[in-house]
Amino acid sequence: MKRVMFVCKKNSRRSQMAEGFAKTLGAGQIEVKSSGLSSSFVDPLTVEAMQEVGIDIGQQTSKVLTDFNPEDFDAVISLCGCGVNLPPEWVTRDVFEDWQLDDPEGEGLETYRRIRGEVKARVEALIAQLTA
DSSP: OEEEEEEESSSSSHHHHHHHHHHHHTTTTEEEEEEESSOOOOOHHHHHHHHTTTOOOTTOOOOBGGGSOGGGOSEEEESSSGGGGSOHHHHTSSEEEEOOOOOOTTSOHHHHHHHHHHHHHHHHHHHHHHHO
């Protein structure tokens, strides 16, 4: 089973969405964690946007990347263009992608919904790639 780490700046929005989708859509196929370059909080609008599609991420917490070991993951996905800021051992995993998705911070729920759709499509493609 492939192990995936989703990384963002604060582990508050995009990476939390990705973790929620991957845990739900990849259940039994991949193991998933998310983290940030720094930890923060799970944005309430992110929780609300995910609840709209039937995924409850209300129990997820914001975690910092340094709490994890890169060797424990097969795939590392940056969602914010922060790949250039990651230590080299994280970007040299079997799979590394930098999705560079917009941060919905400070925007309305409609923006969160748009980002949610982009994250879902990318996660679905990633699961297909990792389980092929």
